[in-house]
Amino acid sequence: MQINITRKNAGISDSLRSYIESKLQGLEYRYQKIVDAQVLMSEEGRDNFVEISLHITGVTLFAKGDGANLRAAFDSCVDKLDRQLSKKKSRIRRKSLTQEEAILSGKLIAEERRDEAVEEEVGQPVLTFDPDEELDQQEERTGT
Template identity: 30%
Template sequence: MQLDLSGHHVEITDAIREYTNTKFGKIKRHFDKVIDVHVVLSVEKLEQKAEATIQLNGSKIFAEDTQENMYAAIDNLVDKLDRQVIKHKEKTNAHR
């Protein structure tokens, strides 16, 4: 899994990078066919926004979350993506 992390109006520190890597490891444990992950962290006034696109075999999954804290936004984003990846995994297993 290749993780691409970028920031829009925010500097990506080592702490944020490490936190994001550990959180996205949760998705890798549930579904091992994740090819690429593109994460964009941005700040707009008082809102911290995290959005991500995951590329799987044959499909893409997108989610975003906005919070007052960047770490909370990353947590909620990973939870949303995890639910979507598990749903995708169940669909592909059911059709085979």
């Protein structure tokens, strides 16, 4: 992964640069498809702002954060990007379920119906999302 770090109106210390690179390498370790990262840091008065753009194959993720110092602002951005990457990865996993996996996991709800206007293969599964089921599962995990 290529990392480009820019700071407006000031330089970047070696310790800050290595901190940023290590955090972004941690994201790359969990999500291998990250191509490059753009980090823009700025200070306005007492406020510190950080913007990060992650380029993944076919997608660009963006996070903006602020904090008492640049490391805190950077950490808030990394947390936001981690959540975005987690959601993206779970969407990809859900879409890539095979028919057998869908049946075994209980995600297969209904068979696809043949549309008279469009020729389709009969018997293809339709995966649907039940928000109530997801809430029940989350409540079981958290114990609330």
